[in-house]
Amino acid sequence: MENRATLLIMLLILCHGVSITMGLWGIQTENKENGPHSEHEKLFLLQNSKRLVKTDAGEMSVLHGYGGRISERPLHVGFITMGPSSLFVPQYLDSTLILFVSSGEAKVGFIYDDELAESELKKGDVYQIPAGSTFYLSNTGDSQTLQIVCSIDPSESLGVGIFQSFYIGGGSDPVSVLSGFHPRILEAAFNVSGVELGRFFTRRHDGPIVHVGDSHAKASSLWTKFLQLREDEKLHHMKKMMQDQDEEEEKDEEEEKQKTSWSWRKLLESVFSNEMQKKADHDTHKSPHSCNLYDRKPDFENSYGSSVALDGSDYSPLKSSGVGIYHVNLKPGSMMTPHVNPRATEYGVVMKGSGRIQILFPNGSNAMDTEIKEGDVFFVPRYFPFCQIASSNEQLDFFGFTTSSKKNRPQFLVGSSSLMKTMMGPELAAAFGVSEDTMKNILNAQHEAVILPTPWTKSEQQSHDNKEAFFKILPNIETIMT
CATH class of the missing domain: 2.60.120.10 (Jelly Rolls)
Known part of the structure; x- marks a missing residue:
């Protein structure tokens, strides 16, 4: 009897904990009326x-x-x-x-x-x-x-x-x-x-x-x-404007033009005079440099897409701002395998194409599963598992920021270079309640890493191959028909 009472109390505590977890995020559980996509399906899209x-x-x-x-x-x-x-x-x-x-x-x-x-x-x-x-x-x-x-x-x-x-x-x-x-x-x-x-x-x-x-x-x-x-011409132009000021004494429109020009000169002088003078004294001064994201070699690239990231070690101004930058291109039907950002929250902007993004709560339940298109902005909280999938008929190209200028090192949960593959052993098998051989068979089935093909990718490739084969035999068909 005591065991049953204890079990009941533990069950109540567990249910209460789950409800609190869901409540923290303002989420209501799904029901049959809401269907597979509940009212929180766009929770992590920035829409306002x-x-x-x-x-x-x-x-x-x-x-x-x-x-x-x-x-x-x-x-x-x-x-x-x-x-x-x-x-x-x-x-x-x-x-x-x-x-x-x-x-x-x-x-x-x-x-x-x-x-x-x-x-x-x-x-x-x-x-x-x-x-x-x-x-x-x-x-x-x-x-x-x-x-x-x-x-x-x-x-x-x-x-x-x-x-x-x-x-x-x-x-x-x-x-x-x-x-x-x-x-x-x-x-x-x-x-x-x-x-x-x-x-x-x-x-x-x-x-x-x-x-x-x-x-x-x-x-x-x-x-x-x-x-x-040019910057040296600006300094010369400023000095010339000051010299010309004493010589210009025309009336009416010329006078108004003079006053306007002189006023602009005064404002520019008040804001930039010290800078211009120092520019004359230090011609070798270099302005902060920019960094081109598209000129960088991808950090990862295969037949299904590519990704590149900038952090403070790549572009030093990012260190002071504590922000990282990334760009991902997924080919039609390809998927960025489920992964987690252990160091930062990610903000993404869809630059081209369309696709889908799914984000999970830490307890493994669905937080958002929705379509995304050009112009949409999403964010993924730190530690939350997620993945992006390109539409079957067009690429998904997105750019974004992360809330850390350190290397993010995303942890990929699935794929040939995943953390599960790295941890493969009796402990992981025991966690899933399967034999080690079964665990190995499952994890070794995927030969691709990071960006993976999906059934849509394969069907698109099959369609492409069929078209190529058709056009190859087309001359023979025409010959036969002739």
Whole structure:
């Protein structure tokens, strides 16, 4: 009787523990009405996109990452789209950005070691902008749209929304951080009249992303010319603007043009003067380098796909941000075998194609099993088993960030190089309640590692082989028919 009572108590405790585990994640158990896909099937898809900037020249939107119980450290994923010859005006953020150029070409300039550092970025490049660094971003292409995916680390943010922008340049939209100072303070700081400053701080009204082509505003064209100069030319241009200031005394339109140009010169001087002077004294100064993800040799590659990762040992700026980067390409019907990230939470963006992702809870129950397509963003908490599968008729190409700049070393649960294969022995066999020979037969059946074929892959390959065979014998058929 005592044994039964004890067993009953243990059973109640076990059931209570399972219910608490499920409750921590806000999950309800499946029932027949919900079918195989319960209401939490999209639990790990980031779906609440927030548009932060929208202008005629471009836009920026952000997907909010999760922290707390689900992830030890949230990362936000941002998307920047900029039209040809456009500029994201100078600003600084309370969050670190890691940029990944998914298409187009860009120029990024920011204050680095008290100097103006500029870098040309191309497709596949990765670049870091530390929190608090004043920077600008421009699309250097005349006809191509610039698209950037970025990670946003909110750990240093002020806690106001997703992150906070502090614009250097601006007018009524965006508002410059300088515009809030008392007029007399600004007059003294710039050494110009209040009338001139009034014009200066009210001209810009078309948002943070602006056109800088010749067909747009005169103030924007000034930025266009300035941004197109080499760094040594910028210094020369600044000095020339200062010399020309004393000589230009024209009236009406020429006078207005002079005042506008002089005001721009004052702002540039106040922000970049020390940097420009140091640039003249230290011509050998090098700006932070970028790292191209697509130029790297894959860490793993076989007939079914490839994967590559960047960590702090590959690209040193990642060390300070504590973020890693990866890219995976799965061929049609192929699968990234079930695995676990032991060191980091993973955020993924589907760049091309479609497929499926399944994520499991630590207790082995289904957390999410859903289709993913181009543009979807998912995240996988640290320690949670998961796998991705490409659709049978198209590839699945995804890029993403991890919350650690150390080598992630994912643990693959299945495959010829899996941890189960490494641990194969009497202990593992006993854990499954089978003989060691049975265990070996099961684990040795799979000859591929990391990225595996599936029945869809095989059927696609069979279809391809049948087509090739048909076209080979087609001339013979035509001969017979003739």
